[in-house]
Amino acid sequence: MKTELGVKNCLYPLPTTIVGALVNGKPNYITIAHVGIMDLESVSLGMNKRHYTNAGIKANKTFSMNIPSIKLVKETDYCGLISGKNHSKADMFGTFYGKLKTAPMIEQCSINMECELSKIVDFPNHDIFIGKIATTYCDEAVLTNDEVDFEKVQPILFSMNDQSYWSLGKKIAKPWSIGKELNK
């Protein structure tokens, strides 16, 4: 039995990221889970225009996307609670820089994507930042056979509807493979 929910975004869970940018010359970090993949080289961030970080992304045309593990759930949530306008988050994490020089990245996150801003899609209350990945860094500890293994990454998954952070479950099947069984 179907129920109508009205206009309700249910495209969850999404991976919780910590976005890094230089704002007024200092590293700032903000938690964003309204994210997406455009193609294999590009990502999107949906960021409310009132956030402190947006001006830094626009000024430097770079940002980083860092994937925290569930061990960092408190720090991750904190970065979404407190604005860099009022409290510096520059020293919350170890910061490193890559080839773009202006995209601060978080040492404690096992995956770091350094991005160049390629486009802003203007929404009523949100800047949608589309970034092209310049390089990706990761901790060797999350690799299995030289590939990123999400069982080791332990990402924090976010859903708005039931207001929850979730862990990742188990591998259940192989894409481009299990569906072939229906052909038999």
Place this chain on the structure above:
Amino acid sequence: MKTELGVKNCLYPLPTTIVGALVNGKPNYITIAHVGIMDLESVSLGMNKRHYTNAGIKANKTFSMNIPSIKLVKETDYCGLISGKNHSKADMFGTFYGKLKTAPMIEQCSINMECELSKIVDFPNHDIFIGKIATTYCDEAVLTNDEVDFEKVQPILFSMNDQSYWSLGKKIAKPWSIGKELNK
């Protein structure tokens, strides 16, 4: 120890969706996990231009986003393996329509978002379809206290790097809440 992976999209896992559209007047379904949230009313789909479905979305300016559960993993994967150009997928699921009339939705998926195309962002090999949600439908069975409960939805999570479908794990914390502990 950080390793450089080159240009590698690691924004995973993302929820696997089945996108519905009318193509040449018939319902067609395609599996897409390169998705994202723009704001609370809008979603994005990153769809390779060679897909059969793109023309239908452009013609009708509508599409649906359906969230299958892990029980439908074979059917979901199948929809990503076989092109509607060669094999009709119109009868794979029960189809229903909502207020937009031209966005076929899947009865067997517990969540269905009916979307109006609001923008196409042109990428070299991909159409990025941005859709505004007109209405969302769901099975009453996935609600808890009138809210969508992802423990009941059992979404199929997708990661490209380790080529896996994953289940959702457990609730680990409450957003806008657990981070307050760091303030003490």
